[in-house]
Amino acid sequence: MMHNTGSTAATADTAALTVDRPQPVWMTLNEARERAFTGEIVFEVDPEVLAYLDNGVVYYAERVSDVSLGRRLLDAGLIDMAQLERGTVRVGDIEHLGRLFDRDPSVDRDAVVVMAESSTEELIADLANRAITSVRVTAYRHHPSGVHRWFVAPLDPTGVTRPLSAVAQLDSTVVDDLPELPYGVDADELTIEWDDADATNAHLTPFDGFDMSLLDLGDEHAEDVTDEASEIDDEVFELSLDLAEYTDTEPSDTDDGFVGAEQEQAVDAEPVDAEAVDAEAVDQPVDDRDAVDQPVDDLVDVETLDDLADFEFSVVWPDGSAEPTTSVSSTEVDHLDAIDTEPTDDENTVDENTVDESTVDESTVDESAVDEPVVDADPELAFTRSDEGEIQFSMPPLTLDDEPEAADADVPDDVADAVRRAIAAIETASVPGADDTTKLPVVADVDRDDHEPPTDDGIDVGGTSPATGAPAPTGAFGGLAPPTMATRAEVLYGQMADDGSTVDTATSAPTLAERTPGAASVVFVDDPVDEDESDAGGGNERSSALRRLIGSLRRKDH
Amino acid sequence: MSAQTFKILVTGPFAAGKTSMIQSVSQTQVISTDVFTSGDESDVKSHTTVAMDFGTYGLEGDDTRLLLFGTPGQARFRFMTDILKGDVDVVAFVIDAEATETHAAAGVELRALLRDLRTPAVIAVNRCDDVTVARRLARSLGALDGEAVVPCQLIDPDSGREVVVEILLTLLASMESSKAEVA
Numbered sequence: 001m002m003h004n005t006g007s008t009a010a011t012a013d014t015a016a017l018t019v020d021r022p023q024p025v026w027m028t029l030n031e032a033r034e035r036a037f038t039g040e041i042v043f044e045v046d047p048e049v050l051a052y053l054d055n056g057v058v059y060y061a062e063r064v065s066d067v068s069l070g071r072r073l074l075d076a077g078l079i080d081m082a083q084l085e086r087g088t089v090r091v092g093d094i095e096h097l098g099r100l101f102d103r104d105p106s107v108d109r110d111a112v113v114v115m116a117e118s119s120t121e122e123l124i125a126d127l128a129n130r131a132i133t134s135v136r137v138t139a140y141r142h143h144p145s146g147v148h149r150w151f152v153a154p155l156d157p158t159g160v161t162r163p164l165s166a167v168a169q170l171d172s173t174v175v176d177d178l179p180e181l182p183y184g185v186d187a188d189e190l191t192i193e194w195d196d197a198d199a200t201n202a203h204l205t206p207f208d209g210f211d212m213s214l215l216d217l218g219d220e221h222a223e224d225v226t227d228e229a230s231e232i233d234d235e236v237f238e239l240s241l242d243l244a245e246y247t248d249t250e251p252s253d254t255d256d257g258f259v260g261a262e263q264e265q266a267v268d269a270e271p272v273d274a275e276a277v278d279a280e281a282v283d284q285p286v287d288d289r290d291a292v293d294q295p296v297d298d299l300v301d302v303e304t305l306d307d308l309a310d311f312e313f314s315v316v317w318p319d320g321s322a323e324p325t326t327s328v329s330s331t332e333v334d335h336l337d338a339i340d341t342e343p344t345d346d347e348n349t350v351d352e353n354t355v356d357e358s359t360v361d362e363s364t365v366d367e368s369a370v371d372e373p374v375v376d377a378d379p380e381l382a383f384t385r386s387d388e389g390e391i392q393f394s395m396p397p398l399t400l401d402d403e404p405e406a407a408d409a410d411v412p413d414d415v416a417d418a419v420r421r422a423i424a425a426i427e428t429a430s431v432p433g434a435d436d437t438t439k440l441p442v443v444a445d446v447d448r449d450d451h452e453p454p455t456d457d458g459i460d461v462g463g464t465s466p467a468t469g470a471p472a473p474t475g476a477f478g479g480l481a482p483p484t485m486a487t488r489a490e491v492l493y494g495q496m497a498d499d500g501s502t503v504d505t506a507t508s509a510p511t512l513a514e515r516t517p518g519a520a521s522v523v524f525v526d527d528p529v530d531e532d533e534s535d536a537g538g539g540n541e542r543s544s545a546l547r548r549l550i551g552s553l554r555r556k557d558h
Numbered sequence: 559m560s561a562q563t564f565k566i567l568v569t570g571p572f573a574a575g576k577t578s579m580i581q582s583v584s585q586t587q588v589i590s591t592d593v594f595t596s597g598d599e600s601d602v603k604s605h606t607t608v609a610m611d612f613g614t615y616g617l618e619g620d621d622t623r624l625l626l627f628g629t630p631g632q633a634r635f636r637f638m639t640d641i642l643k644g645d646v647d648v649v650a651f652v653i654d655a656e657a658t659e660t661h662a663a664a665g666v667e668l669r670a671l672l673r674d675l676r677t678p679a680v681i682a683v684n685r686c687d688d689v690t691v692a693r694r695l696a697r698s699l700g701a702l703d704g705e706a707v708v709p710c711q712l713i714d715p716d717s718g719r720e721v722v723v724e725i726l727l728t729l730l731a732s733m734e735s736s737k738a739e740v741a
Contacts, residue, residue, distance in 0.1 A: 543730060546562075549622055553722055
């Protein structure tokens, strides 16, 4: 059982922490994490274990039989008695260590925190699989030693930003100590490093595993590409295509110098078979100087694949080998789009009969580049090849652990009706009065029995819930139906005015409110509006209106 | 004299007393969007707000109006609070002091509410008579020193009106403070 003083019923947010039958501790911790619980959980084992959480993360845990934290730090040799004395704030019986590091900078904070973390982790790991039958949960109770303060971010000095928990934040020193990226590559370049030792010899580029035949090489330039050591044609506009240039709208810093920067990291690219080149796909000659002379940044300032249409470019591999110049037409872009949408061939084979012969040749497919990642990668997330010979990502099927709470079609009628009424109310009543008919008269002591609520289309009245037909709660409706366009207060009292009826002014007449000693200093009930103030502008007028409201409400108190 | 409209957003966890507070001051029938509860919630109360509550208060012979918007208390409707809080003059956060099982969720909600709030806020601690206890509870849930805290018994309409008065006083103080800064 979960004990929680004063609780009448557990809400959905905390009921999950309830233990109603033996279950392992980790289940409770898991629920606490999912619900971002902050506070204390006492696991009633022998001896009891107290775990303190912040936003669902256990930041400290101890057995009730453990010695105090300060004593443990002393015993561990992390601090000496003098440091402990300086760092402890004593208020009555409380020995607060939360300001230990502030009060004594000589204390090795990292060592102390690591000690607390490791002892907590050890205890929780030991406890995780033990079965419990009872826990006690107290929200927002932290460890009395103030250790919570060690793990949360300090208050924003501006006071504007609210404090956020930093328990789970990664220590920046961990990142700072990481070695430099191994190959000094441009930050814009994406490099995938595989765990497989063999794979490290061939560092992948964004186009590894990419079917280069999709780029449709032209016949007239195919002769320039004979093997992987082919020279780069100076006349060819070179575009080093990396992933960042596909997506970034920022001007790229790619330049000619970038080409070959990766030469020492040679990719084992297969040579392009000149016979596979589709001459018809070449839209522009390679020696088109207009295209060559354009700045690279201008050419690659694209956001989507669609923007690549009609671009002329060649691909230069990190080892210096170059693919011949080609252009990407909208057809090829469609091919690229299709990579994500076409069905997958599970056998990872190329069906030559179904491959577009104009664009694909067996030898253009880099088998090693395609198959290599699949070996070590998650088998459910692998490169595959479709019947058309296109490289695809095979994604695992999407599965839902839980059914959605309610589909749109399953919204109960009463909920939908309630929302409609709310919207109608906002539309009719919250709009500032544009004319006299929208003014809200005072509803002083209106004898509701004298006014039979009229029935309006679509709204059930007479003390029943509009949607369910069940008796309406008196507290919610006061025995009346909610107002509609025809029955809202403005209309009713407009009708009363037309009929010569009057509101009971005896009860609503302005009277001076009593000034209660000790009440707020702003007592101005029904004070006449100061002419000077009213002339000062809308701000004063608004303040004055607010004061009248306050006065009116206070008058009703008495 | 131009029409003046003031909007109060009343929010807080499930079954804290938000609807009761709006009903205590509204002169027009509160547009209640209550529906029957189900599951665990039905153990607490029979009806609950699903979209919003809406009440009004106006002055005779005056275009001054007070509009009160109440949000649903369930966490799944928290988006409504986020939507509405940017379009009101002042926010009231209602907590039931005795429903301790709601305090964890209330703390999360309160901190989320206050994080980027640009309007003054008042924390109404329902079922509580002691201002010290109310302040301590509000602080434990994430309220800062500057936030006004009001103990109340919202089952009593008079108490509800007192809370609304306190809310308006807070708004007035905020307005005059802003005015002083400009000056």
